[in-house]
Amino acid sequence: MRRLLPMLALLIGLCSEAALLVAVPQDVLADYERLVAGRDVRTLRDYSGPGARRDTVEMILLQQALWLGGERAAVRFTTLNSYARILNEVEQGRVVAGGTSAWATDLSTRNIRLSRALIEEGEYVVGLYALAGNHAVLRTRPAQWRTLTAVTNRAWINDVATLQQLGVRHIESAPTFAMIARMLKAGRGDLTLASFKPTPDLSFEVEGITLTPLVGYKVAMPGSRHFPIAPTPRGERFARALDIGLARLRGEGRIRQAYEAGGFFNSRVAEWTLLDPRRTTAPARISPRPP
CATH class of the missing domain: 3.40.190.10 (Periplasmic binding protein-like II)
Structure with missing residues (x-):
């Protein structure tokens, strides 16, 4: 039994660091890949470029917030084209989160955890x-x-x-x-x-x-918009890291910067x-x- 304990600890650690499965629509993922163009999203500061829009900069902000909040597991995006399907998969815990924001009102009747607001009341x-x-x-x-x-x-x-x-x-x-x-x-x-x-x-x-x-x-x-997060133990860990990171990003002005680069906050x-x-x-x- 004593010999098995270190192996079990290793397996638990590996499982905890398994990729975080996050759902996004296919067209959003395609534009996100054009925008990121192989750059390291953790250190990215220029959110502008081909493919920049509200949804794609949110995918970047999600990963940056997780990293700032201490989450070291990689994010792996899976594609689901239906908004309702994404929320269903999150609620059932088959994905840990949606990679783009959702209205708080759309989540109010679901067993889904909301992140801190990305877009606050009056900003949309x-x-x-x-x-x-x-x-x-x-x-x-x-x-x-x-x-x-x-x-x-x-x-x-x-x-x-x-x-x-x-x-x-x-x-x-x-x-x-x-x-x-x-x-x-x-x-x-x-x-x-x-x-x-x-x-x-x-x-x-x-x-x-x-x-x-x-x-x-x-x-x-x-209304306000938030990342939808699964009501699971891993979702709780995800949410804690995400909220810490989102608070830092907002305090540094990077959420507004990202939305401006994506044209969502638009001076024109x-x-x-x-x-x-x-x-x-x-x-x-x-x-x-x-x-």
Whole structure:
């Protein structure tokens, strides 16, 4: 038995240092790999470059926060394209966390631990995006939006509520952002909500489909966003390290720096009209049909 104890201790240590499985969508992972381009994320300070956006800089911040919090196990990303599926896998403990942030309201009814906030109440401001070249939509004004069809994922509860409160009466649902873009290209919808990007005209591409914002308007979405973490012993350890690191990153200004590099906090829209999403309107009709 005495001879077995050192071996058991070694095996326990190896298990504790096994890779941390973190779920992200495939398109986010592809852009993250373009952005990182082989750099060591632990020492990375320049968050800008091809692939930079809210989701990809969050993947970097997650790893930096874990390292600063004392977690030495490597992170291994696995791909799940459905937001709801990622939350389910986290809740069941099959992955230790989601690698991009989720709304606190989406997690409130789930057995999921929330990290410290990456995006605090009042910080989340997005644009209304339409297919590039669709001038009939791009030139519309708020009073006309009730005649348009928005496309979003009905699992994104805050997005649906915000579109309703903006007066949009008809909302189509698609399970991934790539499918949302395809629906806009096919004319099965007119606009969607999306975070701003660091490109000169704030546009971005999804599977070769270019989306561009309705110039002059930005939308404040209520709520805070957090990394979702599994309710497991390893998730508890993950959360402790992550929260320590996130506190340090925020104190050093690196969370804001990362979001600015990703275009999410964007000075180009500083003078745009900020719309209040909390005004009451008639509820929208949401179609669950996939594209």
